[in-house]
Amino acid sequence: MTEDGDSKPGREEREDAASVRESKVIRSVASGLSNAVKGVRAGANVAGEKASRTTDAAITNVSFLIIILGIIQYIIRIYGGGFSAYTLIISLVLFILSGYALAERMEKDRVTILIPMLLFVVWYFVFQGSSDPQFLLYFVLIAAVVIFIPALFTKGASILPEAVGFLPALFLFLDLGLLPFLVDKLGLPLTPAYSGLILYMPWWAFFGLLTLPAEASKSGKVNMLINLIKLAGILYIVTIIIAPVIPNFGLQSGILPSPAQLEEVQAKLREQLPQTENPFISNIMCINELTNIAECVKTRQEESGFKYTCTKLNGLEEGTPAYEQCLKEEREKKKNLASQVKGDVDTTIQIPTKAELTLDKNSFPQEYNPLIAYTADFKVENPRNQRMSVTFSCNFTGKSGVPNVEGKIQSPNSDELTQTINFNDRNFQSTLLCLPMAELKGAYTIYFTALMQGLDTKSRLQRAFIGTKTSEQKEKLRNTEINKAITIPVSVAPAEFARINFELGYAKNEYIIENNPNRNIVLRANIENTGRGNVVAVRGYSFQVDKIPLEAAGFVVDNPACIRGVMLSLSGYTGYSGIARTIPLPPCLITDMPQELKEMSEDNWERKEFIADLQYDYQLTSKEDFILPAVR
Amino acid sequence: MNSSSSLLSPSSSSFILRLLFISSILLVLVLLLVGCGSGGGDTLASYNFKQGSNGLQVKLVDNAPPSKIYPQSSFKMILELDNQAAYDVSDGMVKIVGLDNNYFKVAPLEQSFDTLAGRSLTSPSGDRVYLEFDGLSAGLFENAQEYSGVYFIKTSFHSTLDFVDTVCINPNLYAVYDAGCKVKEKNSYSGQGTSLAVTQMEEIMYPGAGAGVEFRITLRNNGGSNSQVGFVNLMSATLGSEDIPCEFQGEINNKRSKQFKDQQEAILVCKKPLRQQSSYQTSLALHFTYDYSQKLESRLLLVNPERRAGVFG
Numbered sequence: 001m002t003e004d005g006d007s008k009p010g011r012e013e014r015e016d017a018a019s020v021r022e023s024k025v026i027r028s029v030a031s032g033l034s035n036a037v038k039g040v041r042a043g044a045n046v047a048g049e050k051a052s053r054t055t056d057a058a059i060t061n062v063s064f065l066i067i068i069l070g071i072i073q074y075i076i077r078i079y080g081g082g083f084s085a086y087t088l089i090i091s092l093v094l095f096i097l098s099g100y101a102l103a104e105r106m107e108k109d110r111v112t113i114l115i116p117m118l119l120f121v122v123w124y125f126v127f128q129g130s131s132d133p134q135f136l137l138y139f140v141l142i143a144a145v146v147i148f149i150p151a152l153f154t155k156g157a158s159i160l161p162e163a164v165g166f167l168p169a170l171f172l173f174l175d176l177g178l179l180p181f182l183v184d185k186l187g188l189p190l191t192p193a194y195s196g197l198i199l200y201m202p203w204w205a206f207f208g209l210l211t212l213p214a215e216a217s218k219s220g221k222v223n224m225l226i227n228l229i230k231l232a233g234i235l236y237i238v239t240i241i242i243a244p245v246i247p248n249f250g251l252q253s254g255i256l257p258s259p260a261q262l263e264e265v266q267a268k269l270r271e272q273l274p275q276t277e278n279p280f281i282s283n284i285m286c287i288n289e290l291t292n293i294a295e296c297v298k299t300r301q302e303e304s305g306f307k308y309t310c311t312k313l314n315g316l317e318e319g320t321p322a323y324e325q326c327l328k329e330e331r332e333k334k335k336n337l338a339s340q341v342k343g344d345v346d347t348t349i350q351i352p353t354k355a356e357l358t359l360d361k362n363s364f365p366q367e368y369n370p371l372i373a374y375t376a377d378f379k380v381e382n383p384r385n386q387r388m389s390v391t392f393s394c395n396f397t398g399k400s401g402v403p404n405v406e407g408k409i410q411s412p413n414s415d416e417l418t419q420t421i422n423f424n425d426r427n428f429q430s431t432l433l434c435l436p437m438a439e440l441k442g443a444y445t446i447y448f449t450a451l452m453q454g455l456d457t458k459s460r461l462q463r464a465f466i467g468t469k470t471s472e473q474k475e476k477l478r479n480t481e482i483n484k485a486i487t488i489p490v491s492v493a494p495a496e497f498a499r500i501n502f503e504l505g506y507a508k509n510e511y512i513i514e515n516n517p518n519r520n521i522v523l524r525a526n527i528e529n530t531g532r533g534n535v536v537a538v539r540g541y542s543f544q545v546d547k548i549p550l551e552a553a554g555f556v557v558d559n560p561a562c563i564r565g566v567m568l569s570l571s572g573y574t575g576y577s578g579i580a581r582t583i584p585l586p587p588c589l590i591t592d593m594p595q596e597l598k599e600m601s602e603d604n605w606e607r608k609e610f611i612a613d614l615q616y617d618y619q620l621t622s623k624e625d626f627i628l629p630a631v632r
Numbered sequence: 633m634n635s636s637s638s639l640l641s642p643s644s645s646s647f648i649l650r651l652l653f654i655s656s657i658l659l660v661l662v663l664l665l666v667g668c669g670s671g672g673g674d675t676l677a678s679y680n681f682k683q684g685s686n687g688l689q690v691k692l693v694d695n696a697p698p699s700k701i702y703p704q705s706s707f708k709m710i711l712e713l714d715n716q717a718a719y720d721v722s723d724g725m726v727k728i729v730g731l732d733n734n735y736f737k738v739a740p741l742e743q744s745f746d747t748l749a750g751r752s753l754t755s756p757s758g759d760r761v762y763l764e765f766d767g768l769s770a771g772l773f774e775n776a777q778e779y780s781g782v783y784f785i786k787t788s789f790h791s792t793l794d795f796v797d798t799v800c801i802n803p804n805l806y807a808v809y810d811a812g813c814k815v816k817e818k819n820s821y822s823g824q825g826t827s828l829a830v831t832q833m834e835e836i837m838y839p840g841a842g843a844g845v846e847f848r849i850t851l852r853n854n855g856g857s858n859s860q861v862g863f864v865n866l867m868s869a870t871l872g873s874e875d876i877p878c879e880f881q882g883e884i885n886n887k888r889s890k891q892f893k894d895q896q897e898a899i900l901v902c903k904k905p906l907r908q909q910s911s912y913q914t915s916l917a918l919h920f921t922y923d924y925s926q927k928l929e930s931r932l933l934l935v936n937p938e939r940r941a942g943v944f945g
Contacts, residue, residue, distance in 0.1 A: 348776040383775045458774055462732070476894065484929065485730045485782040494774065546733055603786060603925070604727070609734045611773075 062101040066208030069094055074202035091175050094204045098168040101211045103161070112150045112158040113165040119143045120169035167207075175203040206233045277304035306330040313532070314579060330581075341526050343459060343491045343501030351383040352494035353457070357450050357622040368440045368628050373410060373433035376448040376622060380428040387424040388454045393417065394434035395447050399625070402442035407434040443627045451536065452497075453617045459493030459500050460611045462486045465593075467600030468515045477605055478512060485607055486511045497531035500541060500585070500612035515598040523562055524587035525612060527580075533620040534579045538567035540615040541585065545608050554594030562588030681751045682794065685854035686716035687827030688748070690726075690787050690928050693762070700935045701736075701769045709738065709765040711785060715748040715758040718825025721789040721924075722747040726763055730783040735934050738767045751825070769934055779934040788862075788925040795830040795849075795918040797821075799871075802911035803843035812911030827855035828864070828922055843906040845871075847916060849878075853896045855926060861892035862923030869902055872914040878902035 073090040099117050103110035123129060123139060130136070150158040209230055215223055277300055286296035310316050310326035317323060356379045365372040378392065394407035409419040410433040417437075421430065432448060464482045466474060489511040493499035502525035505513055513521060523543070529535045543550045543563045550563050557563055562585065573580040597606060689712075696710035709728075715721055724745040728738055748759035772779055800813035815837055823829035832850040837843075853861045866888040869878045879887030881899040890898045900918075 346773075346776065348778055349774055350777055351775060460773060472894070480927075481730060481784055485784075487780070487782075604729055607730055607732045609732055609773075 060213055062097060062104065063208045063212040066094055066097050066101060066211065067205050068208075069097070070202055070204030070206070070208055073204060091172060091204070094175075094207075095168050095172045098171065098204070098207055098211070099165065101208075102164050102167065105211075106161045106164070110161060112154075112161045115147060115150065115162055116165035117168055119146065120166075120172070124173075171203050171207045174201075201236070206236075209233060277301060309581060313581065341491075341501045341503050341524055343493060343499055343528060345495045346459075346492040349494040351381065352496045353383065353386065353455070354381045354496070355379065355450065355452060355620055357448055357620045359446070359448060359622050359624045361624050361626065364446075364624070364626055365628075368436075370435070370439075373435045374407075374446055376432040376434070378430045378432055378450055380423075380425075380452075382424065382426055382428060385424045385426055386454065386456055387422065388452055389420060389422045391418050391420045391451045391453070392430075392432050393449050393451075394432070396436055396440060396444040397447060399443040399445060402444065405440060405444070406437040407446070408437055409434055440628045443625065445623050445625050448622045450620045451617060452620070454539075455497065455616050455618055457493055457496045457499050457614050457616075458611050459491045459502065459614070460488060460609055461491040461502065461504065462488045462511065462607055462609050463504060464512050464605050464607055465597040465600075466512055466514050466605040467598055469602070473602060474512060474514060477603075482512060482605065488609070491612065495530070497533060497618045498527055498529045498535050498614060498616055500525050500614045501528050502526075502543075502610075502612050504590075504610055513593075513597075521590040521593070522587060523557065523590060525562075525585040527583040527585065527614060527616075529579070529581050529583075531618065531620075533618050534574075535570060535583065536617040536619050537570065538565075538583070538614065538616050540564075540566050540613070542613050544611045544613065547611070550610075554592075555590055556592035557588040558591055559586055559588035561586045679753075679756075681718040681753075681756075682825035683718075683823060684825060685823035685827055685829055686751075686825070687855050687859075687924070688721055688787065688789065688926070689714040689716050690785065690926060692785075692928070692930060697767060697932060700933050701767075702937050703769055703771045703934060705769050707767045707769065709767055711763045711765070712760065713745060713748065713763065713787070714760045715750055717750045717758070717791065717827070718752065719750040719792045719794075720747055721750070721791045724748065724787065724789040727786045727788075728765065728783060729786055730781075731932070732781050735770050735772075735779050735781055736767055736932055737770070738765050740765065767932075772934060772936055775936070777936050781932045781934070783930060783932065785928040785930060786925060787928070788923065790921065790923055791826060791828075792867075793824060793826055793828050793830075793918075793920040793922065795821075795824055795916075795920075797833065797916055798913055799835060799847075799916050800911060800913050801837075801845055801871075801906065801908075803837055803839050803845070803906050804909050804911065805837055805839045813913050823854055827853060827859060827924065827926075828861055828920070829854050830918070833916075843909065845904055845906060847876075847902040849900040849902065849918070851890075851898045851900060851920075853892065855924070858929070859924065859926035860894070861896075862925065864890045864892065864898065864920055864922040866900065866918065867921055868917070868919045870915075870917045871902075871904055874904075876902045876904045876916070878918075 069090060073087050073094065076090070077087050095117070099113055103113045106113065127135070127139070130139075147162050150162070209226070210233065212226055212230075217223055217226070282297045282300040282304075283293070285300060286293045289296040306327050307318075309330055310323050311318060314326055316326055357376060358379075359374075359376045363375050365374070374394070376394075378390070380388075380390075382388070392409045394409055396405040396407055398404050406417060408417045411419040419432075434446065434448065464477075464486055466477060466482075469477070489509060491500070491502045493501075502523065504523050505511065505521060506519050525541075527535065527538060527541070541564070545553045545555065550557070551560075555563075565585070567583070570580045570583060573583045597608075600606065691712050691714075693710040693712055697707045701707055711726060713724070713726075724747075726743050726745065728741045731738055731741075743763050743765070745761050745763060748761060749755050751758040797819065800815045802812060802815050805815075815835055817835060819833045819835075821830055821832070823831070829852055830849055831852040831854070834848040836846040836848070838846070851864065853859060855861075864880075866878055866880075869876045878900050880890040881901055883890055890900075892898060902916075902918075
């Protein structure tokens with residue numbers, strides 16, 4: 001067989017050898033497991049081996065050059081003050097050399113390796129790595145066409161070299177600092193160990209190592225050492241990839257939230273949603289109502305809301321007369337206009353005022369002893385340091401004919417049955433001790449109550465006053481400015497015990513108010529009990545704008561009770577259950593408003609924030625059933 | 633020969649030299665590619681400022697206002713007005729709209745500014761002015777963590793626009809032996825150095841006994857969706873040394889004036905009967921004055937200082 005390879009068999013042999021070398025590139029570069037290639041190569045003929053040896057020698061030289069230059073560049077970067085023009089030039093030279101080294105390994109269509117490299121250079125240096133989506137769309141499309149054309153003419157043979165051509169681009173990107181850039185952009189909390197792994201990697205030297213042939217030297221020991229270093233390099237990259245999931249090693253805290261965190265968020269979201277039937281189920285159940293699915297879904301949602309109120313909030317059993325009465329009352333309330341006003345949770349207030357009254361049944365005495373008390377824990381989060389007064393009481397309600405027994409909250413300086421504590425602490429906790437005032441014998445329900453007085457919850461909403469404008473001017477302002485600036489079109493309040501939901505304007509959800517005497521500006525509101533307790537009294541409600549009362553600000557209403565009032569008795573709103581869920585406030589018409597809100601230039605408008613202030617008393621109750629045997 | 637000595641063999645050395653030579657050529661090519669974008673050979677003297685669509689650039693100076701404002705603190709809003717147009721702007725006014733007094737009090741809410749010269753040979757970078765607004769923040773709503781308020785800075789001014797182009801007048805369309813100029817039916821323009829621009833001109837010749845020429849000129853606001861052209865007045869229109877009658881399409885009363893309103897484009901039609909039958913080249917010159925307004929959307933962020941201290945976790 002001749003060395004010049006003119007004969008047909010010679011060409012075939014070289015093609016065989018070439019295809020073997022191509023497969024070697026993938027294995028060598030991607031995995032470093034070149035021994036497998038060696039096994040395949042054993043089948044090649046003598047001429048092929050000779051040609052291969054020549055190419056291997058060239059590749060070995062280039063690879064060593066890359067390793068040496070890579071190490072020099074790394075040293076300059078680490079000890080020479082970081083990134084500089086010198087390191088950039090060396091990086092570019094290494095980029096070209098690596099393309100050459102890879103091209104040498106490709107017998108066929110080696111030029112096509114340059115295509116992805118050039119595409120990268122054009123994108124990164126000419127277009128400054130633009131990440132504009134529209135630009136990227138065009139660029140990727142053009143790049144795809146440029147890559148596809150050679151593949152078309154070579155019947156797909158150029159795809160492999162083209163794919164390999166992305167490797168130098170990737171390594172150049174890594175060398176320029178892709179990983180630290182991503183870490184910085186994504187704000188990942190890295191441990192010092194992991195930061196070190198990412199920042200101090202001689203990428204080009206490693207690339208040169210990977211491109212070395214399996215038998216870079218005639219010495220078996222040297223080859224073994226090279227292959228071991230390759231393996232170590234691959235392990236290094238694997239470490240970088242998997243380190244973030246190793247606890248206490250990669251990231252200081254996980255990128256993904258834990259299942260508990262997810263559940264917490266879900267629960268928080270669920271609490272904020274109306275407690276109604278799952279809309280998906282409602283839709284399924286309404287499938288047979290083909291003519292009016294929307295109405296059917298709405299009705300089911302409403303009914304399920306009523307059901308939730310009666311069963312979960314009022315503690316009634318389905319099917320009982322009380323439950324039916326409760327449903328009826330809820331439906332009636334729905335018809336009341338003021339009751340229809342909805343509000344939302346103010347998400348900017350992440351720490352609302354909260355209180356909790358919990359009983360520990362395990363600590364209850366197992367038999368009656370006049371000196372052993374029943375305990376409960378009261379806890380308040382009071383982020384606004386409101387001054388409040390809490391009166392605690394307890395009693396034992398007998399079951400199945402057992403007589404009721406009064407309870408006394410133990411306090412050091414008082415003989416009264418109740419205990420009152422005043423505080424304005426940010427966090428307040430107290431353990432309550434309740435002693436029965438007579439002997440307990442039989443089944444009881446113990447009730448602990450905490451009546452909190454002096455609570456204050458404010459809600460707010462924004463409106464845009466535009467003066468006198470044409471319909472076109474109004475819509476233009478709405479679309480270009482007001483809808484961006486008005487962020488609270490529906491009243492919001494912190495997720496506390498109760499709040500005022502209110503609307504102000506021409507219609508529901510209309511946040512623009514113009515100077516038009518022919519249109520009614522209506523203020524309507526209700527007090528919604530959003531907690532698990534009871535609103536006992538409304539000590540005052542009022543509306544403000546610019547932090548001054550509405551009337552003082554120049555707003556005139558036809559019914560003053562609409563904007564200011566007191567409701568010390570709420571018995572009319574509690575129904576049979578004793579719990580007031582929605583308390584409608586008197587609606588009114590705003591008959592006049594400040595002059596400066598009526599007259600504005602064509603392009604001017606003004607934003608106003610209205611505040612509804614609710615001062616109220618709220619009672620929390622906690623209960624537990626227990627049975628005590630008679631004293632022996 | 634061992635592996636290390638093979639690296640230093642004469643054939644290897646020549647190979648490396650060849651490789652470095654190729655690399656250097658490629659590197660030069662890359663650097664040339666990189667350098668392609670940063671050209672520009674025009675000298676100042678020959679530079680035509682009346683091109684492109686640059687107008688009055690309005691922006692807030694970095695950190696004025698600061699990105700985060702704490703309650704009960706004072707801050708400054710500094711507005712930079714940089715006239716990058718090739719024409720002077722006058723009667724300028726800046727208004728701040730949409731701020732909520734509950735959270736931010738800014739004074740003054742309106743300020744006028746003096747005439748800003750446009751870019752020209754004597755003032756190549758154009759005039760620039762800074763306007764200061766003093767701000768004072770109030771408290772947050774209850775114990776809210778933050779309040780983010782979107783507001784708008786509206787700038788209005790008066791300016792001018794000149795358009796000049798050489799046109800071919802050739803009423804003898806069928807004269808195949810006329811070696812004169814050729815009428816170009818449609819011309820497009822990128823701009824005349826400001827946001828309002830003549831973007832297109834169609835030339836229609838009416839041959840024969842009652843020969844005449846008609847120009848349909850498209851005026852367009854290239855300033856983007858946050859800008860608006862008010863009244864545009866055509867102050868003069870000449871074809872060569874003679875006036876040419878023009879009127880805005882769709883106008884009934886004052887046809888040399890157009891209120892753009894929400895439109896971004898208007899068409900001006902100029903018509904003139906021709907006395908001469910042979911072809912010739914001449915200049916068409918138009919001079920406009922106009923009112924212009926533009927809007928900058930921004931946001932003030934009021935944050936709870938306790939959030940900074942980590943009280944809210």
